[in-house]
Amino acid sequence: MAFVNIQNLTYKYPLTKTPALQNMNLQIEKGEFISIIGANGSGKSTLCYALAGFVPHFFKGEISGEIEVDGAASSKSTLDEWVVNVGLAFQNPFNQISGAKYTVFEEIAFGLENAGVPREQMKSRVEEAMQLTGISNLADRSPYSLSGGQQQRVALTSILVMQPKLLVLDEPTSQMDPIGTREVFSVIHNLTQSGMTVVMVEHKVEWIAHFATRVIALKDGAVLTEGKPSDVLTSDLLIENGFGVSRYTSVAREAKKQGLWKKDKLPVTLFEAAEGFNTK
Amino acid sequence: MKIEIKDLHFTYPTGLEALQGISLTINSGEQVAIVGQNGAGKTTLVRHFNGLLKPTSGSVMIGDWDTAKYSVAKLASRVGYVFQNPDEQLFSRDVLTEVEFGPKNLGYSKEKIDELVKQALAWTELTDKTETNPYDLSPTWRKMVALASIIAMDTPIVIFDEPTTGQDFANVSRIAHVIAELKKQGKTVITITHDIDFCAENFERVIALSNGKILLDGKAREVLGQEEILAQTYVDPPQLTRLGKLLNLKETVINQEEFLNVIARNVG
Ligand SMILES: Nc1ncnc2c1ncn2[C@@H]1O[C@H](COP(=O)(O)OP(=O)(O)OP(=O)(O)O)[C@@H](O)[C@H]1O
Ligand SMILES: Nc1ncnc2c1ncn2[C@@H]1O[C@H](COP(=O)(O)OP(=O)(O)O)[C@@H](O)[C@H]1O
Numbered sequence: 001m002a003f004v005n006i007q008n009l010t011y012k013y014p015l016t017k018t019p020a021l022q023n024m025n026l027q028i029e030k031g032e033f034i035s036i037i038g039a040n041g042s043g044k045s046t047l048c049y050a051l052a053g054f055v056p057h058f059f060k061g062e063i064s065g066e067i068e069v070d071g072a073a074s075s076k077s078t079l080d081e082w083v084v085n086v087g088l089a090f091q092n093p094f095n096q097i098s099g100a101k102y103t104v105f106e107e108i109a110f111g112l113e114n115a116g117v118p119r120e121q122m123k124s125r126v127e128e129a130m131q132l133t134g135i136s137n138l139a140d141r142s143p144y145s146l147s148g149g150q151q152q153r154v155a156l157t158s159i160l161v162m163q164p165k166l167l168v169l170d171e172p173t174s175q176m177d178p179i180g181t182r183e184v185f186s187v188i189h190n191l192t193q194s195g196m197t198v199v200m201v202e203h204k205v206e207w208i209a210h211f212a213t214r215v216i217a218l219k220d221g222a223v224l225t226e227g228k229p230s231d232v233l234t235s236d237l238l239i240e241n242g243f244g245v246s247r248y249t250s251v252a253r254e255a256k257k258q259g260l261w262k263k264d265k266l267p268v269t270l271f272e273a274a275e276g277f278n279t280k
Numbered sequence: 281m282k283i284e285i286k287d288l289h290f291t292y293p294t295g296l297e298a299l300q301g302i303s304l305t306i307n308s309g310e311q312v313a314i315v316g317q318n319g320a321g322k323t324t325l326v327r328h329f330n331g332l333l334k335p336t337s338g339s340v341m342i343g344d345w346d347t348a349k350y351s352v353a354k355l356a357s358r359v360g361y362v363f364q365n366p367d368e369q370l371f372s373r374d375v376l377t378e379v380e381f382g383p384k385n386l387g388y389s390k391e392k393i394d395e396l397v398k399q400a401l402a403w404t405e406l407t408d409k410t411e412t413n414p415y416d417l418s419p420t421w422r423k424m425v426a427l428a429s430i431i432a433m434d435t436p437i438v439i440f441d442e443p444t445t446g447q448d449f450a451n452v453s454r455i456a457h458v459i460a461e462l463k464k465q466g467k468t469v470i471t472i473t474h475d476i477d478f479c480a481e482n483f484e485r486v487i488a489l490s491n492g493k494i495l496l497d498g499k500a501r502e503v504l505g506q507e508e509i510l511a512q513t514y515v516d517p518p519q520l521t522r523l524g525k526l527l528n529l530k531e532t533v534i535n536q537e538e539f540l541n542v543i544a545r546n547v548g
C-alpha cells in the first residue's frame with residue numbers, strides 16, 4: 001500500500017456550509033516530493049492540516065473518509081501519536097515560534113528536548129539542521145528579533161530537525177529571497193533522496209518544475225489534475241482555471257500564437273525555454 | 281510628496297546595525313520596488329518612513345517633516361504602511377470597521393470616508409466580506425484587508441511590505457491593479473518584494489539593498505540586468521531577463537512584450 005493513502009476524504013470546518021475538502025483521493029509513495037498548487041481558498045492548507053492530524057483532532061468539524069500514513073490511520077490515532085511521524089510547517093511562520101525560548105538554537109532544539117533526545121545528540125542535530133537552512137549565524141539571536149525570512153527559516157528548521165517520515169510544508173518559502181528559495185527546494189529534494197516523503201504547498205512554479213516528482217492542482221477542495229510537473233504546469237486546464245504559470249510558459253504560449261514557438265510542448269523551466277527559442 | 285533620506289544609520293537595541301548609511305531621494309509619484317536578501321534591512325528602512333523607527337543618526341524627511349520630530353500618528357496622514365505580517369496590523373472585529381478606522385482617524389468627512397472605503401474594498405475584492413472577522417480569513421485575505429485599510433487612508437505615500445507573498449494569480453493581479461490605480465492618482469508607491477517578475481512588470485525604479493547598504497538603485501531594466509551584483513544580495517534577475525541572457529540577446533529584456541519584440545525582430 002502507498003505510504004500516504006487518502007480515501008474519500010471530505011471535511012467541513014465547524015460552523016461552515018461548504019466542505020473545505022470534498023471526496024479527495026490521493027496516494028503518495030515513500031520518497032516522493034509532491035507539490036500542491038491551487039488558488040486561495042482551494043483547500044491547500046486544509047489538506048496540510050489533514051495530513052498533519054490537526055484536521056480533525058485540533059480543528060474538530062465533520063470528517064468522513066480516511067487518512068493513512070505508513071499504515072496507521074489518523075482516525076484511530078491521537079494527535080500526540082501522529083506528530084511523531086508527521087511534521088508541519090505552518091503557512092504563517094510568524095505563528096510558529098513557540099514563545100518559550102530565548103535563542104534561535106533553543107527554539108530549534110525545543111521539539112527534540114520534549115522528545116527526550118539526549119543532550120549531545122540534540123546539539124549535533126540542531127547544528128546540522130541550521131547548516132542546511134543557512135541560519136548557523138543566527139543561533140544566539142532572539143527568535144523575535146528576526147526579519148520575516150529569517151523567522152521563516154527558523155520555523156522550517158525546527159520541523160526539519162525532528163526528521164519526520166512525512167514532511168508537510170505550507171508555503172515554506174513565501175518570505176524568502178529568490179536564491180534562498182532555490183536552496184530550500186534543493187535541500188528538500190536531497191531529503192527525499194534519503195527517503196523522506198514531502199508534501200509542499202508552493203506557488204513558485206519554476207522551482208516546482210525543477211524539483212517536484214509530482215504536482216497536484218486543487219480546486220474547490222478537490223483534485224483538479226495531477227501528474228508530472230512538465231505536463232501539469234503547461235496544461236490548458238491550468239490557464240482556464242486561473243492558475244499562475246511560469247513566465248517561460250506564458251511567453252511561449254504567446255509566441256506560439258505568433259508563430260515564434262515551433263514546438264508542441266510548452267516550456268516550464270529556463271532551459272526548456274532556451275532550447276525551444278533557439279531552434280527556430 | 282518627496283522623501284529625502286540622508287546618511288541614515290539604525291542600530292537595534294540588541295546592538296545589530298541594520299542600516300549602515302543610506303542616502304536616497306524618492307520623488308513625488310514614483311513607483312519604487314525594494315529588493316534584497318532576507319535580513320538586508322528592507323523592512324527596517326521603510327519603518328523609518330512612517331516613524332515606527334527613528335534614525336540612530338542621519339535623517340528622514342517626508343515632505344517638510346523630519347520624522348524624528350513627528351509621531352507615528354501624525355505621519356499616518358502622509359505615509360501608509362502595510363505590514364509584512366498582517367497580524368501585527370489588524371485589530372478590529374470585522375473587515376468594515378478595520379478599513380474605516382484609518383480614514384476616520386484622519387478626520388475626513390463622512391462622504392469622503394464612505395467613498396474611500398468603498399473604493400478600497402472594491403479594489404481588493406472584499407466588498408462581500410465586510411462583516412467577516414479578519415481572523416476568520418486565511419492569511420492571504422488578511423493581507424488584502426491590511427492593504428485595503430491602508431489605501432483607504434488616501435495618503436500621498438503608500439508602502440507595501442511583501443504584498444504578493446502567498447497570493448494566488450488573481451490576487452497578485454488585483455495588487456498590480458491597485459498599484460497602477462495609485463500611480464494614476466499621482467501617489468508614491470514603495471513596495472518591498474522578493475517576487476522579481478512582479479517587480480519587473482510593475483515598477484519603474486528598483487533599489488537593491490544588501491547588508492544595510494544600497495547595492496544598486498536605478499531604472500528597473502538597468503538594475504535587474506546586473507546578474508552578478510544582484511547575486512550578492514541573493515536576488516535572481518527576472519525569468520525573461522535570464523532567458524534573454526541565455527539566448528545571447530543584445531539588449532536586456534525584462535518583460536514579455538519586450539522579449540517577444542526582440543525575438544520577432546531576430547526572426548524577421
Ligand atoms: N526587532 C528587531 N530587533 C533586533 N534586530 C532586528 C529586529 N528586526 C530585525 N532585526 C535584524 O535587522 C536586520 C534587518 O532586518 P529587516 O527586517 O529589515 O530585513 P528585511 O530586509 O526586511 O528581510 P526579509 O526579507 O527577511 O523580511 C536583520 O539582521 C534582522 O535580523
Ligand atoms: N479555521 C477555519 N475555519 C473555517 N473555515 C476555514 C478555516 N480554514 C480554512 N477555512 C475555509 O476552508 C476553505 C479552504 O481553505 P484553505 O485550506 O485555507 O485554502 P488554501 O490554503 O488553499 O488557501 C476556504 O473556504 C476557507 O475559507
Ligand SMILES: [Mg+2]
Pocket residue numbers: 044045046091170418
Ligand atoms: Mg493556505
Ligand SMILES: [Mg+2]
Pocket residue numbers: 147148149322323324364441
Ligand atoms: Mg522584511
